[in-house]
Amino acid sequence: MNIPVLPMAETFIHILPALVANQIAAGEVVERPASIVKELVENSLDAAASHIRVRIEEAGKKLIEVDDDGSGMGKSDALLSLKRHATSKIASADDLHAIASHGFRGEALPSIASVCRFEMLTARFDATGGMNEGVLLSTEGGNVPDVAPAAPRKGTRIRIRDLFFNTPARQRFLRTERTEEAVILETLRALALANPSVGFSLECGGKKRLDASAGQSREARITAIMGADFMRNQRAHTESFDGVLVSGFFALPTHHHRDAGRMYFFINGRVVRDKQLISALKAGYRDVLFHDRFPQAVLWIEMDPAEVDVNVHPAKREVRFRQPQLVRGAVVNCARAAIEGMSMQVSDATTRQALESMRGDSSAMKNRSFSSQPTGRPDAFTLQQLFSAPSQVNSVREPQAAYAGGADHTSVADDGALHLGTALAQIHRCYIVAQSDDGIVLIDQHAAAERITYEEFKRNLEKGPLACQALLTPADWQPDAATSAWLHEHAEALTPFGFEIEAQGEERFSVCAVPALLAAESPVEMAAELVASLRSAGAGAEGRGRILERWLGNRACKGSIKAGRLLKAEEQEALLREMERTPNIAQCNHGRPTYIRLSLMELDSLFGRRG
Secondary structure, eight states: OOOOOOOTTOOOOOOOOHHHHHHHHHHHHOSSHHHHHHHHHHHHHHTTOSEEEEEEEGGGTSEEEEEEOSOOOOHHHHHHTTSTTOOSSOSSGGGGGSOOSSOOSSOHHHHHHTTSEEEEEEEOBOTTSOBOOEEEEEEETTOOOEEEEEOOOSEEEEEEESTTTTOHHHHTTOOOHHHHHHHHHHHHHHHHHHOTTSEEEEEETTEEEEEEOTTOOHHHHHHHHHOHHHHHTEEEEEEEETTEEEEEEEEOTTSOBSSGGGEEEEETTEEEOOHHHHHHHHHHTGGGSOTTOBOOEEEEEEOOGGGEEOOSOTTSOOOEESSHHHHHHHHHHHHHHHHHHTTTOOOHHHHHHHHHHHHTTOTTGGGSOOOSSOOSSOOSSOHHHHHOSGGGEESOOOHHHHTTTOOOOOSBOTTSOBOOOEEEEEETTTEEEEEETTEEEEEEHHHHHHHHHHHHHHHHHHTSSOOEEEEEEEEEEOOOHHHHHHHHHHGGGGGGGTOEEEEOSSSOEEEEEEEGGGTTSOHHHHHHHHHHHHHHHOSSHHHHHHHHHHHHHHHHHHHSOOTTOOOOHHHHHHHHHHHHHSTTTTBOTTSOBSEEEEEHHHHHHHTTSOO
16 A cells, blocks of 8 residues: 655644634534523523523524623623633632632633624623623624624623524434423523522513522422422431532432433532432432332532532533542432431322322312212212222221220321321222321232331341351252352352352352241242342442342342232231331332322312312
8 A cells, every 4th residue: 555755844733713613612512502591591690690581482593592680791801701711710720620600611602602693782780889881792603793882781691593503414413492492491490499599581482481580598499490299298308428518308209200300419509410419319219219210309519619520521511529439428328318207208199199090080070069869870989999899898897996095096297207097998908998087098018018028127237147047958059150150259248148058069059048037938049139139239338238229129029918918907907007117118119109198188079078
């Protein structure tokens, strides 16, 4: 192969024109219209704005307007802000290690201006409260801006028109208007949550999509953004862990979500969307949540700015912690402490779903006039539908007799104690119906027994390695070749779990002892399941935690009262009393609710007694 010889004077490396460099930077900073909204709103926050108004048309492709009442800029600063690496947030390399503002890279405005028709109207607001003459800058595609004087004003208004007009390839990567609007709304919701004292408004195509007034408390802002439903089903908790302060509003485990979109994190006031933090929060909910569901939470994390690097992502979404395990531990500990404090409560959404199910298909039921005369067809919901046929109802007892002792059986008392009332009947050998002072409680006997068994396992493990019980006749085990090889090297890893395994050959082993708590179960099945968990989770402390939760959870499930088992009256009553003493009893270790409470008011509404 012949390689051409070039003259020594000819060079191939050259400096890109500023416009091209800005458009390249825009590819990182301006991913979509929501990226521009985030950058401009964060600039408004750094300018101490008390109210920020955002207006968009055609999902931001036609117009993005951000108007604030912040400190604004004079003519010189406004012109400098459109140059690369111009910023008011840092002055030296040392400042990079302790960034406390929202912006810092000095690339946002010139990058944005290079891919749109850009206009900025601003005026400097001085310390005495006066406003200087305003300035209007306009540029197209990042060219030299036109400068014109403007009337004095408070704050800055930036208009972005015809986004990506000069880079049509970028337009083709945008999603539908509905999707882009949704991302913009979610971006502004997160910023509004992070800054409850600042007012936010969003108008999309002439329709108001967000309106949060200034000066709100955290609780009021969360109610405005997340909804009253979230606030009814959450617990606030604050935890300090080795210099990391975590303050959060954590939803009940049974008040979960289909994705991570209802998990908000703020590091020193900065909105972040970080995989490390999402993973830590999920770890805090690990043994009380469905494996494919996500918790809902709003978390503020305060720490030394020098301990977190916010200069690792062009769009400033992700961060890097100097001690990531420290931050993870703080989030996990705070989440678990909050869950421990609300472990007796079930989401009221569960009750609403039960009521909707019981109402059946008759949406107009509560508008019907009820009469003692027969109507010729049954109501949409009757007690017989709840209790099925009489042959399926076991151990029915009179409620008067159940309350002969005068016990105070309410649902969840002010002190957090759970009172489930007195068991009345077992339905379909699966559910228990109990009567409380203010209504009825429906209990899933298997889910409840599963959580009770699981918590008992955890209590025993906290005391040290599980006690083992030797088998009179060791169980023969012939695992596959890969498992056999692992066992020859790591058989001692099973000892803390109460197992003793002896090798009898290359691919033959004897299970000589099993955990005393699980002595009645299959030794080989238990050992095989544990080894599979150990091999997949790793040997670290967190890996062992996942093993315990997964393995003990499966054991608890298999060793608990099953659906279909007939329970005597005293067994039903004993199950209720044990539930009242068990932490995290509101859900089984798979995340399903263990009980549903229906108040007398809800029952009256169900039967049309109340409007």
